[in-house]
Amino acid sequence: MTTVRRAVGMVRMAAAMLAANAQAALEYRVAFASQVLAMLINDAVWLVFWLAYFGRFPLVHGWSRLDVVTMWAVVGSGIGLGATVAGNALRLAGMIASGQLDFYLAMPRPVLPHLLVSRMDLTAPGDMLFGVVVFGFMVHPGAGQWLLFATFSLTTAFIFVGFTVLAQSLAFWLGDAEGLAGQLWNALTSFSTYPTVIFHGPVKLLLFTVIPAGFIAYVPVRVIQRFAWGPFLAVVGFTVLIVTVAVAVFNAGLRRYESGNLLLTRD
């Protein structure tokens, strides 16, 4: 009962912070709208590239234009959702290194969720919008596929945030880990936005473990096109696993955290 109450409390906090972040963003609505639009166009340019590529080379190891469109839709909406709700995830290493966690340690809410939802990535709603629009207009899904799309957007968001927390938490042990965490994030997004079927052997293993692009891109695409319980449950199971590990690693790192006596307010 306590666990359920805590979970409900966290969801309420996330919703309240999301509303507050959205209101703050809308204070500068022209800048906000232009950033969302720019990200939407950025994603669209990538999609045009892939459409052009598959226009010239119709099949890559059995993957067609529809597979890549579905992949970009799921990855866009999932990562967009994660960065919209938990925009601080990508700043974690810098905050740890500069002693900016003090503010959150003094608050009654659990540190990690509170920290993550305190900021919204202003470009991320553009990714989310792109994913939904592309899925709706280019994949022509049925009701069941919409349900799967929504589910995988959620699992992708959790995997993305979990992975980012793990990478950024390296700062607890390494100090300045911003560069390394940034590179790991780049690797995840890169491997997630190219057809997974082009990778083989140890690299493919890597994509289902250390850099879990397979659970973000490959499996969801396959399940949306032909549903199977096994792969679906594998994605859900991996999501639970990576979030659990990320929380445990962050909490372990937090024990090593030293305050920098930095005077700060929530920015």
Add this chain to the structure above:
Amino acid sequence: MIRRPGGPWRLAGKVLGILGITVRARLAYLGEMVVRSLFLVVILFVFAQLWRATTAASDLKASTGFTLAQLIWYLVFTEAIAMSTGLRLGEVDQEVRSGDIAYRLARPLPYPMFHLGAALGERLLRFLVCLVLGSVVALAVAGPIHLAPASVAAALASALVAFCVDWVWSFALALLAFWFEDTSGVQLLYRRAVMLLGGMLVPLDAYPHWLAAVSRALPFKLVMYGPARLFVASTPAGLGRLLAAQLAFGAVGALAVAVVYRAGLRRVSAQGG
């Protein structure tokens, strides 16, 4: 009294001075620069796999005019150009927003010229780091190809001009900060135009005919495709035409900078502090 910037030679000397200082400052953090360039390894690896998978179903040479190894080496050069784009353009936004531009304007060097020197210094160093790193990866994933010394020299010369042209247009967009709160969105769109229409990921020859035609008609190819194609070509043929087109595109951009800068300066009001 504000000192005059001096004549063109003196001005060029100052720009080179800023360039040299930036290079020396960045050399102090060379390791960090190498780490930040490791993304290049991922991209080259991914594209090597993509082209390999494509080769299994299509004749690359017949479709694009490039062999698989040439495509990878082409990508090394375009990615080195793309990844060497400095992060300094955000500084213009910041300086305009915070009012720090007032201090820069008082210096004995025109504001755009200071940024040109700093941006070129950073870009040249990053480009060399990425080119060396990319060449190592290309050797590992695609093996060596015959690089004609004259073509490589032509590619490097045109890349240097491309850096200036690219900077001029990026700076013109950054100066829009005088009117907007944030120009990062416009910058991103410009980068994506260069990426897609400039042939960053694949040569224009590998695009479907409609996109290749559109890309060839637009000037973005002068920043990426032009120099990178020379890099893998057997002769430096076409260098003269490329340089002339780059200079023309750069001249239009310089005019845009002059107009936007003059108009923007009228909006600056320094109140001390």
